[in-house]
Amino acid sequence: MLKHSHVRFSKIPQVLITAGLSLALATSPSVALACTQIYVGSAQSADGDTYWGRSEDFANRYGKAFGIEPATTQGKTLQSYENGVDPSESFQYKIEGPTFRYTYVRDTPDNWTLEGDVAAKAYSEAGTNEKGVSVSSTLTTNMNDKIDAVDPRVDTGIGEYSIADLVLSQASTAREGVELLGKVIDEKGTQDANQIVIGDAKETWIFMQLSGHEWCAVKMTPDVVSLNPNMDNLKFDANLDDAETCLHSAGIVETAKKAGSYVERDGAMDVAGSYGSTSEAQEAGQNTRYVQGHDYFGDAKVAGTDYTTDDKGQVTSLTSSDLTFTPASKSDTFTVLRAYAARGEGTDVDANKNADLYAIGNNRTTETHVFQVRRGLDADIATVQWEALSRSEFSVFVPSYSALLTKVDESLYPSEANFDVSHIGEITEYKKDESGKKVYDPTLIDANEATAMQDSGTTYLDYAVMDLNTLAYNNRESVADGVHAYLDALQKEVIAQQQEVDAQMQATADGPARNALADEAHRVVSNETYAKVNALLGEVRSYLGKGDASTPFKASDLKDDGTLATPFAYASAVKDFDAQKAAADVKLPVTDEDVVAKAVASYQPEAEVPASTGLSAGNVSLLGFLGAFALFVVGMGRRNKRS
Numbered sequence: 001m002l003k004h005s006h007v008r009f010s011k012i013p014q015v016l017i018t019a020g021l022s023l024a025l026a027t028s029p030s031v032a033l034a035c036t037q038i039y040v041g042s043a044q045s046a047d048g049d050t051y052w053g054r055s056e057d058f059a060n061r062y063g064k065a066f067g068i069e070p071a072t073t074q075g076k077t078l079q080s081y082e083n084g085v086d087p088s089e090s091f092q093y094k095i096e097g098p099t100f101r102y103t104y105v106r107d108t109p110d111n112w113t114l115e116g117d118v119a120a121k122a123y124s125e126a127g128t129n130e131k132g133v134s135v136s137s138t139l140t141t142n143m144n145d146k147i148d149a150v151d152p153r154v155d156t157g158i159g160e161y162s163i164a165d166l167v168l169s170q171a172s173t174a175r176e177g178v179e180l181l182g183k184v185i186d187e188k189g190t191q192d193a194n195q196i197v198i199g200d201a202k203e204t205w206i207f208m209q210l211s212g213h214e215w216c217a218v219k220m221t222p223d224v225v226s227l228n229p230n231m232d233n234l235k236f237d238a239n240l241d242d243a244e245t246c247l248h249s250a251g252i253v254e255t256a257k258k259a260g261s262y263v264e265r266d267g268a269m270d271v272a273g274s275y276g277s278t279s280e281a282q283e284a285g286q287n288t289r290y291v292q293g294h295d296y297f298g299d300a301k302v303a304g305t306d307y308t309t310d311d312k313g314q315v316t317s318l319t320s321s322d323l324t325f326t327p328a329s330k331s332d333t334f335t336v337l338r339a340y341a342a343r344g345e346g347t348d349v350d351a352n353k354n355a356d357l358y359a360i361g362n363n364r365t366t367e368t369h370v371f372q373v374r375r376g377l378d379a380d381i382a383t384v385q386w387e388a389l390s391r392s393e394f395s396v397f398v399p400s401y402s403a404l405l406t407k408v409d410e411s412l413y414p415s416e417a418n419f420d421v422s423h424i425g426e427i428t429e430y431k432k433d434e435s436g437k438k439v440y441d442p443t444l445i446d447a448n449e450a451t452a453m454q455d456s457g458t459t460y461l462d463y464a465v466m467d468l469n470t471l472a473y474n475n476r477e478s479v480a481d482g483v484h485a486y487l488d489a490l491q492k493e494v495i496a497q498q499q500e501v502d503a504q505m506q507a508t509a510d511g512p513a514r515n516a517l518a519d520e521a522h523r524v525v526s527n528e529t530y531a532k533v534n535a536l537l538g539e540v541r542s543y544l545g546k547g548d549a550s551t552p553f554k555a556s557d558l559k560d561d562g563t564l565a566t567p568f569a570y571a572s573a574v575k576d577f578d579a580q581k582a583a584a585d586v587k588l589p590v591t592d593e594d595v596v597a598k599a600v601a602s603y604q605p606e607a608e609v610p611a612s613t614g615l616s617a618g619n620v621s622l623l624g625f626l627g628a629f630a631l632f633v634v635g636m637g638r639r640n641k642r643s
Contacts, residue, residue, distance in 0.1 A: 036229045036289060036360045037139040037195060038339055039204065039324075041222035042375065046332040050222065052197050052204055053370035054136045055340045055360070055392055056105075056125055059427045061448055061466055062366040063108045064125075064389055065416045068405055069165070070589035071101040071130070076169065077597040080161040081112050081120060082191060087600045091158045091191060093184065094597075095169055101589055102129035102168035103385065103402040105367050108419045118417040119599035124164035126369035126387075128402035132201055132379030133171045134371045137163040138194035141232040143211050144277045146259040151211040154189030163196055174200040178207055178217045178247050185215050186249060195228060199373060201382035205247075206323075210275040214255050216248040224324035225297055225331075227339075229289035229360065232276035236323040240269060272323070279321055284314035285358040291315050292344040292351075292360055298328025303348050312356040315349065333372065333495050337386060338488075340368045341393040352476070361393040363429075363473050368392040372399075380404050380514060381505055384498070389462040391469040394483055396491055396529050398461075399498045401505065404518035406588055412461045412526050423463055425451035449474050453541055461526060464533045471540050475549070479540060482553035489558055490532055493568040494525065500571035501525075512583035517574075520582065524573045532557070532568065 034057035042050045056064075075097050080090035104124035112120035128134040138160040158166065158181070166184060171177030177198040189212050196207040198217075206226070207217040218238050220226065228234055238246045240253070256262035256274040263273040279287065291301045301307055307315045331339075341361035343351040351359035370386040381404070386397035410418065429444040452470035456463040472483040501521050508514050536555055543553045557565045 034230070034285065034289075034358065034362055034364055035139050036227065036293065036340065037136070037197065038228075038293070038336070038370075039197065039206070039220055039224075039226040040331055040336055041220060041224050043222040044225050044327055044330055045336070046330045048375070049333075050199070050204060050373040050375075051331075051333075051336045051370055052136065052199060052220075052373075053126070053340075053368065053386070054139055054197070055365050055368040057362060057364045058366050060363055060429045061425050061451075061470065062427055063419055063421055063424055063462055063466075064367045065104075065106045065108060065419050066367075066387060066389065066413045067104060067106070067408055067415055068589055069102050069104050069121075069124070069127075069168075070591045072099045072169075072594070073590060073592045074594065075099065076594050077600065078162045078165050078169075079119075079121075079596050079600050080159060080191070081122065082159050082161045083155050085603075086605055087603055089155065091156055091162050091188065092600070093158070093162070093166065093188070095166075099169040100129040100131060100171075101406075103127035103400070103405055104164065104168075105369060105387065106416055108421055109416050110419075110421050117599060118415075119595045121165065121416075121596060123161055124168070125367065126371075126385070127164060127168050128371070128383050128385055129168040129171070130380075130403055131172045132382055132403045133168065133174055133177055134199050134373075134383055134385070134402075135164045135167045135177065136197040136369060136371070137167075138192075138196050138209075139228055140230055141193045141195055141208070142277060142281075143193050143232065143275050144259075144261055144281075146261040147211045147256065147275050150259045151213055151255050153191055153193070154212050155191060157189030157191040157212065158184050159191030160194060161191075163194075167198060171198070174198045174203045174205055175247075178205050181207060182215055182217070182247060182249065185209065185213060189213050190215070193232065199371060199383075201373060201375065201377065201379050204373070208271070210249075210252070210271070211255065214249045214252050214275070216246065216252060216271050219245045220324075223326075225299075225327045226324045227290065227293035227297070228323065229286045229293065231282045231286050231290065231321065233272050233279060233282060234276075234321050234323040235265065235270065235272050237266075237268070238271055279317040282321075284310070284316055287315035287318055288344075288349050288357055289360050290318065290321065291349050292342055292347070293339070294325065295344060295347045295349070296339055296342040296360075297325075297331070299325050300328075300347075309348075313349070313354050314356060314358075334488075334492055337370055337388075337397045337491065337495075340365075340370075340388070343393070361391075363391060363469070365391040365393075368395070368397070370397065377506065378510060380510060381502075384502075388465075390466040391473070394469040394472045394480075394487060395465040396487060396494065396533060398522075398526055398529055399494065400522045401514070401518035404515045405522060406515050406586060407519055409523045409526055411459045412530055414458075414460060420458055420460075423451065423454075423456040423458065445474060453544065459530065459534075461530045461533070464530060464537055468533060468537045468540065471537075471544060475544060478549035479543070479553045482555060483536065483540065485562065486536055486555035486558045489562055489564055490529070490568065493564055494529065494570065497568065497571035498525075501574050504574065508579050512586040513579040515586045515588070516582035517577060517579040519586075520577050520579075521570075521574050525570045528568055528570050528573070532564075 037054045039052040078093040083089040107122040109120040167177040190209040343359040351357040368388045372384040385402040388395040388397040452467035
């Protein structure tokens with residue numbers, strides 16, 4: 001049985017149900033899991049801040065919409081389409097009363113409804129609400145077969161599609177967010193096995209959806225680092241009787257004992273050992289990234305002692321697997337951000353030298369988010385959300401005070417409803433053979449490179465970094481080092497100037513003036529980043545267009561000392577902004593309309609699928625591949641759909 005597989009199959013039935021393939025696709029596997037979740041405690045960071053986040057991996061070219069979900073006055077409906085277009089087949093939840101404003105990083109709706117209906121509100125993934133609560137959702141994990149037999153996943157239970165929206169809409173604190181999510185799982189079950197991070201200015205919790213109705217959340221301590229590449233067997237200590245540090249479902253012990261999988265460690269329940277699988281069952285992609293991540297933070301692993309490999313150099317098993325560890329040194333902001341681009345450079349698991357190895361920094365990342373949490377500050381400015389669209393290896397993390405944001409520049413960050421998906425190209429560059437092995441198709445790779453060589457006709461930041469990633473990754477030998485050097489210089493400049501802007505923010509009176517400054521700071525840093533990235537992209541296109549790789553690519557805006565030739569105008573542009581004056585123009589986004597409830601009420605199950613689906617060419621390609629793969633899929637039972 002293929003484990004740790006997932007696919008966004010709520011978009012699949014739209015085209016293929018009429019072909020009689022919906023049953024097969026309901027259990028279809030996709031590419032190997034690849035999301036990586038990282039936590040760096042305040043005692044392990046150079047600046048004393050807490051960092052945590054995740055890379056969201058799904059497909060080679062995939063659009064994401066960064067935006068603001070308005071507060072509501074009359075409550076809202078959450079509706080998942082994880083199991084198809086029929087609302088009754090997936091999670092549905094009505095939140096009564098007012099809800100909070102928050103940021104999100106969502107899928108474009110063309111992937112979820114026939115008409116690209118914005119009511120899909122799919123996979124919000126990451127955000128911070130107006131109360132300063134942040135959520136990263138989710139890291140797909142799994143459960144062992146014994147647990148699965150007694151407490152299987154619930155199709156209509158809550159899954160990744162809805163978790164961030166549920167918590168960010170309601171939680172005033174991280175602990176309240178944990179309790180809210182736990183309560184919903186108690187009542188409705190869970191659609192998948194996942195790990196979620198929920199944090200605020202005071203606490204950070206890792207929440208584990210263990211099985212159909214069991215869950216466990218542990219409060220992270222400041223003295224550790226955690227790295228999880230989709231593994232369900234990472235050991236951790238949890239005192240189930242101490243509600244200050246551990247919250248959990250009532251049946252967590254009983255279910256494991258009923259399954260015959262209950263084990264203890266040092267006299268206490270070993271939650272990971274009881275609900276998770278063996279090291280070998282995690283598969284090579286996960287084990288390899290675990291080693292890469294530990295190596296990156298200086299907790300070096302030794303082949304033959306700490307892990308075993310196969311004849312391809314892939315890590316097949318680990319001697320020990322822990323959720324937390326102590327790094328060799330403290331990490332600064334840049335080091336944490338670039339961890340999501342790590343490829344095992346200079347180690348025995350270097351994916352740049354061994355094409356058979358899967359890396360943390362891979363070619364399937366759709367976005368990466370990191371929350372930098374500063375203690376001692378007001379909740380509205382304590383958290384900075386660093387957001388890198390597309391693949392993190394050749395992207396730039398843009399900072400925002402997400403608890404304060406009221407709007408984004410839609411010329412750079414198009415709304416879900418207005419996102420032009422025509423430049424996506426082929427969502428996936430691979431196919432699956434009869435054994436389920438991922439096989440890259442040179443024709444699809446070439447097609448995407450041709451797309452990336454053309455101007456998108458937009459000013460989307462997502463497209464600029466998406467195209468840059470396609471070209472730099474596909475031409476690694478001649479282009480990657482030069483692009484890395486430039487983006488590293490740019491990222492360091494963004495970080496340095498963010499500190500200047502932060503001093504200005506802290507000196508600004510709370511209230512609308514801070515909202516105004518947050519909006520302006522994000523507008524400026526986003527536009528400046530786009531200008532630099534787009535210029536770099538143009539130079540890469542020109543370099544590749546000449547067809548001469550005898551001299552490696554180098555950006556014209558990079559000086560010999562590794563700094564930018566043309567200054568990055570972020571802090572200087574924000575410095576003279578009159579936040580007090582602009583405060584009068586701040587409009588907090590709020591609505592009394594429940595658009596999701598209207599969409600659910602209008603659903604007609606007997607409606608025919610129109611000839612034109614509104615899907616991008618990449619969607620159609622992906623669906624065609626999955627349809628052809630359906631016969632293999634029928635026998636696969638796992639329902640983990642995202643990584």
